[in-house]
Amino acid sequence: MTDTHRTVMHRVFDRLFQAFGPQYWWPADTPFEVIVGAILTQNAAWRNVRKCIENLKAAELLDLKAMCAASAEDLAALIRPSVYYNRKALKLKTFCEHVRTRWEGDLDRFLTQKMEDLRPELLGISGIGPETADSIILYAAFQPSFVVDAYTRRILSRHGWAVEDSDYDELRDYFMNSLEPEAPFYQEFHALLDRTGHLFCKSKPLCDSCPLNGWRET
């Protein structure tokens, strides 16, 4: 990717960082908690996911072995607020079962394999698509895989990037070919884009106070 792409991406990052400051993502105590949150937040509001995490924590099920031992029905009852709870209970079970059987339950060894191996393995687990896989790689494994969510796509499109027809991997490549692969930087960038989306990119197009307005001129 050209030097101008890199410069443009950094300019966008700087604007958002100056507007909002550090975001302190992901809000979780352990890598396992990050993974559970990544699955539960699919098509769900984070405030509801937080309740689910607290329910699981209170039931002492926020642990890979404990979750393997729990029934899908019991998990479903605890994660009701996350939407699609029956489906997500199965997704959690499927993930835990995968790590238990393929990695003898060693989550740390699973997450510390190199990204080129980890990403396809995650994508091969039913219930984990590209956005969830990249969230896990970036925030649970601390490896630089850029997360592209619906807000990222909308923000880019509304501020003049021609990204309407790009698929997930094309957009991810767009970021990763422009930026140096540093996990803390990717973490902050995605968190800032998410915050921008929440504040300015919902129903109203191009809100007047969005910090990205006029980004080309400076």
Next chain:
DNA sequence: CACCAGGCAAGTA
């Protein structure tokens, strides 16, 4: 009450 949040997998042609 209607509608939105907004990822993934399976099904259709």
Next chain:
DNA sequence: TACTTGCATGGT
């Protein structure tokens, strides 16, 4: 390959 549908809660 491209498009559609099921999932199914809680907040506005």
